[in-house]
Amino acid sequence: MLNFKKKSIFTRQPAGDNAQPEQEPQSGILAVWGSPGSGKTITAVKIAKHLADRKKNVVLLLCDMTAPMLPCICPSSELDGEHSLGSILAATHVTEALIKHNLVTLKKNSFLTILGMKKGENEYTYPPYEQIQVQELMDGLRKIAPFVVVDCGSYIANDILSAVALMEADSVLRLACADLKSVSYLSSQLPLLRDSKWDADKQYKVASNVKPHQVGEQIGQALGSVAFTLTHSQELEEQYLAGNLLADLSLKDSRLFRREIEKIAKEVFGC
Numbered sequence: 001m002l003n004f005k006k007k008s009i010f011t012r013q014p015a016g017d018n019a020q021p022e023q024e025p026q027s028g029i030l031a032v033w034g035s036p037g038s039g040k041t042i043t044a045v046k047i048a049k050h051l052a053d054r055k056k057n058v059v060l061l062l063c064d065m066t067a068p069m070l071p072c073i074c075p076s077s078e079l080d081g082e083h084s085l086g087s088i089l090a091a092t093h094v095t096e097a098l099i100k101h102n103l104v105t106l107k108k109n110s111f112l113t114i115l116g117m118k119k120g121e122n123e124y125t126y127p128p129y130e131q132i133q134v135q136e137l138m139d140g141l142r143k144i145a146p147f148v149v150v151d152c153g154s155y156i157a158n159d160i161l162s163a164v165a166l167m168e169a170d171s172v173l174r175l176a177c178a179d180l181k182s183v184s185y186l187s188s189q190l191p192l193l194r195d196s197k198w199d200a201d202k203q204y205k206v207a208s209n210v211k212p213h214q215v216g217e218q219i220g221q222a223l224g225s226v227a228f229t230l231t232h233s234q235e236l237e238e239q240y241l242a243g244n245l246l247a248d249l250s251l252k253d254s255r256l257f258r259r260e261i262e263k264i265a266k267e268v269f270g271c
């Protein structure tokens, strides 16, 4: 009642010329890809959380088969269900119902659902899958949720799940740290993508885990011009170490990182 009253008294109509036009949300699949250790998982999780906090239904698909990330994102007590991505890909046909059955929901925010391998599993835990299962998975996810964020593995040459997700995505964030190893990695992998039907226009270059002394010249030298810069944050590093990436970032040293995640979500999804 009080909220209603407050609103009716204080709500102001946007003023004519100064009003920012509200951007319509754009549904779709965003793949987060880049060099090993560049912060793909952190970034994918934080974008998915940003959308879910704004009451947008989002599925976070965790592609890492060698180090299942589900147990690293939040304590298992915060998750509803104990399903694995492996049981979806093991099916001859991946149906919408099968995907829905295996989604793991975050207890405190049911707008966020996650699909990933479980602790202790590896790609040999399940029967082999092929491109068709992944394609069906991506098609199914599009029907299930307006927003899909995919945390891809770096090594697409040997990882059909990440490779197909990358091809099927509507937008791609391509992460790299401002160092020679990242640059070398990308120049080794990008020819693989160019040889397949890969739409290079859909990708945004992102400088990731950037320390204050790297801002400016070092990023430019190593990576050229980038669309977004994700800065290093100690709070984030601590969340990662504690396996608590779905917690809020509230300290000052995370402010620039948070702001950039907001900018990315606005650019890619319009929300």
Ligand SMILES: Nc1ncnc2c1ncn2[C@@H]1O[C@H](COP(=O)(O)OP(=O)(O)O)[C@@H](O)[C@H]1O
Pocket (backbone or CB within 6 Å): 035, 036, 037, 038, 039, 040, 041, 042, 043, 208, 209, 210, 230, 231, 232, 233, 234, 236, 237, 240, 241, 257
């Ligand atoms: N913005 C950042 N601030 C602090 N640490 C970061 C940031 N981005 C990445 N890291 C660190 O980099 C490491 C790898 O992150 P992760 O998300 O697992 O990368 P990837 O998925 O690309 O392998 C972690 O130790 C994490 O703490």
Ligand SMILES: [Mg+2]
Pocket (backbone or CB within 6 Å): 040, 041, 042, 064, 069, 151
């Ligand atoms: Mg990762």
